[in-house]
Amino acid sequence: MHAHHKLLSIFLVACTATHAATVVTAKERIEGTILAQDDKTVTIKRAKGEKKIARDQIVQIFDDNGELVWVSPALKGPETTQTAEATATAEKPLTHSIIIDGIVGSSSGGFYSEEEKFVDALGIYKVYSDGSRQQAKQTMMSVGFGINYQYAGSARWATLFTYMFRSTSHSIYTGDGQKYNREELSSQTITNRHTALIGKELRFYPADGLSTIDLIGQIGYEFGNYRPLATYVDYRTKLTPVPVAYPGPTDITVQGPTARLGGGVTFRFSPTWQMRLLAFYQGTYSMASEKIWNAVDKNVFIHDFYGVFSVGYSF
Structure with a gap:
């Protein structure tokens, strides 16, 4: 036998x-x-x-x-x-994987850009003890996590299902943190977004071994909320003279179709365990429940660039 x-x-x-x-x-x-x-x-x-x-x-x-x-x-x-x-x-080869992501990046376009333009238009500054006048600077930073299910139909191709949650914060500060003390004027979360994606992953084997270079393309849908001028509401009373209060809505719904394209490296230390370093561009057609900014339409196109660190288990 x-x-x-x-x-x-x-x-x-x-x-x-x-x-x-x-x-x-x-x-x-x-x-x-x-x-x-x-x-x-x-x-x-x-x-x-x-x-x-x-x-x-x-x-x-x-x-x-x-x-x-x-x-x-x-x-x-x-x-x-x-x-x-x-x-x-x-x-049977190991075709199924569960992968956990940590996400750090930035957001721009649409209402994100209008938030930054609004701060620039106010001309916020601080005068330090040596007479130096330091203009306010700002960042738009997103952090989050993701959960993926990956099915490898062959050694070259895999199907990837992804859920992500990302929170974007708008921070405004003065000083460079070196000669002039950095002082934060405000840092507020202005969006929270949930995203579901499905797509394909293409693998290349650059050397003998299990590690791969990966290209990923996915489409999906995004749903969340946007807090217009949350930082302005927070820092307004710290300014001299105090500007007018914001009378509009403070929490609106945003949603719309989205797609992302990215790639990176997967290190497989064994057939079971993997670690991934990836970078993505994601574009979303975001539809808001209310119009906030005169300069942009209620429905806008927003951009996200972010890096991903992942740990996965295959079975």
Whole structure:
């Protein structure tokens, strides 16, 4: 029985001998074309030359479609006690992953840009003890987290489902933090956004091993709230003279279709654990429940640039 399965496995690989294949050992993942093989060795042609690998060092072999065509007998366990269900489980590659993201970035366009223009128009400044007049500076920073489910249909392509939550804060301050003390005038959260995305991930293997360079494209929908002039309401009474109060709505709903494109590197320390460093651009057509700014329409296009640090588990 053992010899029969071994010959069948070699026959399956032989069927793909003239096509691209991926050979996985305990230490590396090798992509190329199988030139020759027998029950002791497999010779594979790579871009940088041929390599002969002892068959007892090989864990799995996949064809050019990512299908498993050979698995080491060591993974199958004793033939006398192995059931058909156990065999299928042992031969199945790790195709499912749960990935947790940490997100840091910035937001611009639409009402974000109008918030910044409003501060610039006020001409806020502070005079320091040496007579220096320091104009107010500002940042628009977003932080958040994400949860992903990834399904790898092949070694090259994966489907990625993502949920994200991001909070964007508008901060206004004076001073450079060196010669002049940095003093924060206000820092308020002006948007909270929930996003659901679905898309594809394309993987490239730059070297022998499991780590990849990834390109990701996704589309989805975003829903959240916007707090117009939240920083102005906070810092207005700190100014001299005190400007007029803001009489408009302080919390409105924003939502709309969104898409993002990005990429980065995935480091796989084993078939189970991975760490990812990614960067994204995301564009959203944001539709507000009320019009706030005369200079822009109620519905605006906003931009997000952010970096992502991720940790994932595959099964």
